[in-house]
Amino acid sequence: MYSGYNTGLFVFAALIILLLIAGIYISGIKKKRIINLIITGFAIFLTGYSTYTIVLIRSASNIPLDQNNPETIFNFISYLNREQYGSRPLWYGQQYNSRYDNRQPYIQGDPVYDTINGKYSIVAHKPEANYESVDKRILPRMWSNQPEHVAAYKEWSHDKKNSVPSFGSNIGFMFRYQFSQMYIRYFMWNFVGRQNDLQSHGGPVNGNWSSGIGFIDKMRLSQTKDLPPHLENNKARNYYYFLPLLLGLIGIYFQFKTDKKYLFVISLIFIFTGLAIAFYLNQHPYQARERDYSYIGSFYAFSLWIGLGVVGLYSLITKFLKHKLAVRTTAFICIMAVPFQFLVKNFDDNNRHKNDFAYHFAYNMLNSCEKDAILFVSGDNETFPLWYLQECEHIREDVRIVNLSFLNTDWYIDQIQSPTKGASGIKISIPKSKYISGQRELMLIKENPYAFIEDIYYYNINEINEDYAVIFDKFSELLKKSGLDKTRPAEYSNFVNYYQRIQPHGASPPFRDFCDIVFSLRDTAQCDAFGIPYSEAQDLVKLLNSFLEKQISYSIPLNQTLNFVFSEDTATKISTKLYDYPIDYFPSRKIMLPINKNEVINAFGEVQLQEDIIVDNMSWQIDKESLTKSDLMVLEIIRANMWQKPIYFSSMMNSSNYLGLEKYLYLEGLVYRLIPVETDISVADPVNVNSYAMYMNFTRNFKWGNLRESDVYYDENTRNSLINLRNHYSRLARGLYFAGAIKQSQQMLDECIKLIPNNLIAFDYYIVGIVHGYYRINKNAEAAEIALITAENALAELEFYSKFPVQKSQSLKLYQQRAMKTIEELYILAKEYKHREFVKQIEDIYNRGLNLYNKSIITD
Numbered sequence: 001m002y003s004g005y006n007t008g009l010f011v012f013a014a015l016i017i018l019l020l021i022a023g024i025y026i027s028g029i030k031k032k033r034i035i036n037l038i039i040t041g042f043a044i045f046l047t048g049y050s051t052y053t054i055v056l057i058r059s060a061s062n063i064p065l066d067q068n069n070p071e072t073i074f075n076f077i078s079y080l081n082r083e084q085y086g087s088r089p090l091w092y093g094q095q096y097n098s099r100y101d102n103r104q105p106y107i108q109g110d111p112v113y114d115t116i117n118g119k120y121s122i123v124a125h126k127p128e129a130n131y132e133s134v135d136k137r138i139l140p141r142m143w144s145n146q147p148e149h150v151a152a153y154k155e156w157s158h159d160k161k162n163s164v165p166s167f168g169s170n171i172g173f174m175f176r177y178q179f180s181q182m183y184i185r186y187f188m189w190n191f192v193g194r195q196n197d198l199q200s201h202g203g204p205v206n207g208n209w210s211s212g213i214g215f216i217d218k219m220r221l222s223q224t225k226d227l228p229p230h231l232e233n234n235k236a237r238n239y240y241y242f243l244p245l246l247l248g249l250i251g252i253y254f255q256f257k258t259d260k261k262y263l264f265v266i267s268l269i270f271i272f273t274g275l276a277i278a279f280y281l282n283q284h285p286y287q288a289r290e291r292d293y294s295y296i297g298s299f300y301a302f303s304l305w306i307g308l309g310v311v312g313l314y315s316l317i318t319k320f321l322k323h324k325l326a327v328r329t330t331a332f333i334c335i336m337a338v339p340f341q342f343l344v345k346n347f348d349d350n351n352r353h354k355n356d357f358a359y360h361f362a363y364n365m366l367n368s369c370e371k372d373a374i375l376f377v378s379g380d381n382e383t384f385p386l387w388y389l390q391e392c393e394h395i396r397e398d399v400r401i402v403n404l405s406f407l408n409t410d411w412y413i414d415q416i417q418s419p420t421k422g423a424s425g426i427k428i429s430i431p432k433s434k435y436i437s438g439q440r441e442l443m444l445i446k447e448n449p450y451a452f453i454e455d456i457y458y459y460n461i462n463e464i465n466e467d468y469a470v471i472f473d474k475f476s477e478l479l480k481k482s483g484l485d486k487t488r489p490a491e492y493s494n495f496v497n498y499y500q501r502i503q504p505h506g507a508s509p510p511f512r513d514f515c516d517i518v519f520s521l522r523d524t525a526q527c528d529a530f531g532i533p534y535s536e537a538q539d540l541v542k543l544l545n546s547f548l549e550k551q552i553s554y555s556i557p558l559n560q561t562l563n564f565v566f567s568e569d570t571a572t573k574i575s576t577k578l579y580d581y582p583i584d585y586f587p588s589r590k591i592m593l594p595i596n597k598n599e600v601i602n603a604f605g606e607v608q609l610q611e612d613i614i615v616d617n618m619s620w621q622i623d624k625e626s627l628t629k630s631d632l633m634v635l636e637i638i639r640a641n642m643w644q645k646p647i648y649f650s651s652m653m654n655s656s657n658y659l660g661l662e663k664y665l666y667l668e669g670l671v672y673r674l675i676p677v678e679t680d681i682s683v684a685d686p687v688n689v690n691s692y693a694m695y696m697n698f699t700r701n702f703k704w705g706n707l708r709e710s711d712v713y714y715d716e717n718t719r720n721s722l723i724n725l726r727n728h729y730s731r732l733a734r735g736l737y738f739a740g741a742i743k744q745s746q747q748m749l750d751e752c753i754k755l756i757p758n759n760l761i762a763f764d765y766y767i768v769g770i771v772h773g774y775y776r777i778n779k780n781a782e783a784a785e786i787a788l789i790t791a792e793n794a795l796a797e798l799e800f801y802s803k804f805p806v807q808k809s810q811s812l813k814l815y816q817q818r819a820m821k822t823i824e825e826l827y828i829l830a831k832e833y834k835h836r837e838f839v840k841q842i843e844d845i846y847n848r849g850l851n852l853y854n855k856s857i858i859t860d
Contacts, residue, residue, distance in 0.1 A: 009073055016046070055079065064420045065387055069411035074113045074120070088282050089140045095164050096145045096153055098135035105130055112438040124438025134164075141170040141178065144284040152285030155202070156181075177285060183278040185209050186292035190299050191244040191306075195221070197236030197349065197716055199290055203811030204804065205231070207290065212239025222808045228796040230762040235713045238345040243337035244306060247313070251305035254312025266301050273297030289717075310334045354712045356705040358385045361670070361721060365650065366396035367701040368669030373646040374426060375671060376634060378404045378653045381717055390422070397422025400645075402637070404657055407630040410436045427640045428633075434566045435629060440584050443565070443627045446574060448587040449552040450506060451564060456554045457505035459594065459617070464551060468504035471543050475518065478540065482531030505551065518544050555592030555619045558639055565632065586627050591635075591660075593618040593642070595676045603643040604675075613677050620660040631659060638674070647674040652724060666690040667731060669697035689735035695744055698732065698751075710759050722756050723766045729755075730769030737776050749773045753786065763790040765822040768829070775833040784838040787826045791845045794819040798852040809856060820853045 020043045027036035059071045070076040100106075109128035113120045142153040142165050154160050157173040165173075181202065188209030200207025204221045211217055217224045231237075255263040274295050281294065314330040321329060362385035369375055377383050383403045389395040400423050406412035413435050417425045434440070449456065457464055476496060479485065485492040502510040520526045521537035530537075564572050564587055573582035597614050624631075634657075638647060648671040649658060658665060658672075663679055665672035666688045679688045706712060714722065729752035736745040749770055767790050774783035797819040801812045827846040830839045 020046070052080070062418075064415075065391065066411075066415060067406070068409075069415065072113075072115065072120075075411065088284075089143050090280065090282060092136060092138055093140040094129070094131040094136055094143055095140060095170075096142050096150045097162070097164055098131040101130045101132055112436065114432075114436055123433070123436050126438055137165070137167055137170055139167065139170055139174070141174045141282060143282070146284070148286055149284045152177075152201070156285065174279070178278050178281075178283055179275060182283055182287075182291060183274055183295060183298075186290075186295055187274070187299070187302070188245075189292065191240065191248060191302065192242050193239040194236060196231060196234040198234070199716060201286055204808045205812065205815070210237075210239065212241050222805055223800065223803045226796075226800055226803075228762075228800050229758075229793050230764070230797075231800075233759075233762070236349040236715075238349070240341055240345065243341065247309035247334065247337055248302050248305040249309070250312045250316075251307065251309030254315065255305065255308050266304055270298050270301035273301065306338060349713045349715075351713060354706040354709050355714070357707060357712075357714060357718055357721075359389070360703050360705040360707070362386045362389050363395060364697075364702040364704075365670040366390075366399050368671040368697050369396070369399050369648050370646040370673075371398055372423065373399045373648050374402060374637065374641060375399050375648045375650065376402050376404055376653075376657070377650040378657055381721075382650055382652060394422075399423070400426055402426070402634075404630045404634070404653075407633050408441070408628055413633060426637060427644070428636060429640045430566050430636065435633065440565070440632060441629050443584055443586045443632060444574075444576070445586045445589055445622065445624065445626060447589065448585075449554070449556065451572075451587055452556045452560055453506040453551070455557055455560045456551060457503060457507075459557055459592065460554055464504060467547050467550065471518075471540070471547055472500055474540055474543065478532045478536060479530065484531065504547075506548075515544065515548075553590070555590040555617075555621075556588040558591050558593045558635065561586070561588055561591060562632075562636055562639055586622075586632075589622045589624075591620055591622065593638075596643075599643045600676055603646075609675070609677065615676050615678050618664055618676050618678075620663065622660045624656065624659075634659060648672060649674070651728065652721065663688070666693075667728065668693040669702070670725075670728065689731050691732065691735035691739045691741070694728075694732050695736060695741075695748070698729075698748065704755060707755055710757070714760075719761055722761050723764075726752055726756055726761075726766055727769060730773055733773040734769070734776070737773070742777050745773065746777050746779065749777075749779075749782075758789050758793075762793050764793060765818050765825075768822065768825050771826060772829055775829055775835070780833070780835050780838070783829070783833075784835065784841075787830065787838070787842060791823050791826050791842060791849075794822040795845055795849050795852075798849050802852045802856050816853055816856060820849055823849045 020039060023039040024036060024043065027033075027039060055070055056076060059066050059069060068075055068079040070079040106127040107130045109126035111122040112124040112126060114123045115121075116123070142157065144150075144153075153165070153173060156177040157165065157169045159165055159169040159172070181200070185200070185208065192209050193211045195208040195210040196206065198206035204223070208221060210221065210224070214224065252263070255266070274297075277294055277298075281291075283291065310330065313334065314326060317326040317330050320326075358381075362382075365375075365382075366386060366389060375386075377386065383401065386401050390397050390399070390401070397420065400416065400420075402416055403412070407416075410432065413428065414432065417428055419425045479492060479495070499510065499514050502508060502514065504511045504514075506512065518540060521530070521532065522541055524534055527534045527537045565584055570582060572584065572587075574585050575582050594617050595615055597611050597616075600614055601609060601611065641647065648668075649661075649665060651667060651670055651672055655662070661674065664674055664676060666675050666677075668690045672688075673690065673693075675690070729748050733745045733748040733752075736742075736748065752770055763786060767786060771783045771787045771790070774780070774786070798816060801809065801816050801819075804812060823842075823846050827839075827842050829835075830842050
């Protein structure tokens, strides 16, 4: 295998090894110590780097989970360069509002290679953005043009102007965000203390460092007392009172006095694995997660100084105490200040004993799917537990997991087509040349219904013919009223017989002729020639215009749309200012998929969908400006595998990943199933529920392990998943209620409260659906009990937020609005269901909350 593509690599490696051996040997014999040291050091460096060969060996075995597929040198280089995560400028480059060069917005970038006929061949070039030189800056720190990033750039840099940020603004952002927020904050977490485990994007409430020394924390965070329940009970609130930091500073001072040479060495390690990494990463705001793990080397270096601080503290104490007492005193102080304190404070939020949520969540997600399903997921938190269960526990190996992030890469598209131990490959109907790296990476959506006008006609033939018949009959009547059938009967008869039977679409020459005749009536002279009143002629023209507009508004068949997109015909490409060559584009937002009802009924088997509820055509709209390769491949997988394999989407994904298919996605557990049954989607009712299937999954197929254990620590990601799970219980209970299963509806509500109680995850806005569920089934006492706890939690939040000064409260607006909205909706529910015993109580909380909320608005 390697002899074909990697011969050069092995020859090169052999030559390097021989040269190193020869260099070390010759320099040793000739006693060239400096040269020998340099060559030996380089050999040790290569030896360490050679550990990457395990990646090549692992990939060569063609394991099912082979990220980047680094079997070839080009894939391996891409893997090392982390190209799948994109690029960013470092020393010189664009700003978030830099303008593209008018003459050449994009230039040809690095070549993309693939193996063709036993040789590496260039199959494409990566386009690179080309910006105006005057808009580039040295040390470009604010480079991302994502709208949410731009707003954050302006906030962190204190630069609210719309001009290209100056060098000074970039430096300001670097120090305030990249150094302070994204390094110093993490450093202080480890050696001073941590406020909580909520991800911080700025603001005084989430994820800051906090010492536990009241007046210091109050100066920075303004409010550190009377915390609401979700902050008060956060197990990651760990205070170290500056003691580890002080001990480390003592160690630095001691080393400075005793060994400046090694102080310099450790300082280099500390800086280059800390601030230097923060500088190199050049991170944009709103990172997907906290990035403290990036700086672990720097924290290790400071821990060395903490160790030296013990010696330094001992040397200081011996000046005042005898040796034995000094040893004991030093040991006691240092043990209590660092390891004992870390153990006491950190144990509860680092203890994973009994925490089996990821296992059972993945287990339940897999068991939400029918046999041989395709399951689309996004993000590591979903994907890796699923892969673990399949690869290590051999659970539900028949389900094919498709990660949407990886689906942007050609190597992953190749892999999902290969069978695994428990499942067949996913069918894709296009060759690799259509999706290889560099091809169709990002596709603009540009409406072009005219390219599909015949397809539109044949898929909507009856309706279009009926609409045309109305227009034709009206025209015929006008001609009759003019007396044409009497004065020129043969001509009138020929006109009627010919144009009555044409195919009325834009690709039909007879229809175009008919349109020309009708549109000629916009001229009064032509109306006079036909003997048709001008006003009635204009009504006919308007009717034809409406007919034409309606015809191009129809959805485009998915099959024809994808054939267009994957075509190499120059007619399916457009020229843009972005590239110096024509590019592929997506020709419609409105997509349609014809349904063969017999195939659907056979595919759903025991579910037994009734023929009368299955739609003739699935029709949906993609509300995006462009599609990624991943989006395109989702549509291709649907096209190629429809009804051959059940298709599911994770219910935890961003809604944009559903590509407008929501009205055909039915919640059946922790996943949505694609079903050709249409239900109206609205803001008030955003989710379809297959109540029977979901109830069976929740009661028979799901396991939750130790979830009910209240002493288990769950991090923020897990807590968000649990909040989503509450929503799922609420939706299931609602679906069961409307299906007439009242007893089962209450069963799901009760189970939700027992499984995820207030002391596990504080009741908040997302519990309102459960309260509503109890009201629906006339369980007012249960509804009031939960509503009261929820309202008091929200009121505690409002009281806490109201104590912040104006300059600190801007970032808290969203939290205040959500807390107030929670109380308001509970109050509305109590009044709607005429719960007289509870209305007065909730009204009092509502008025208190409203006063606090209005006070904060007026203060601002």
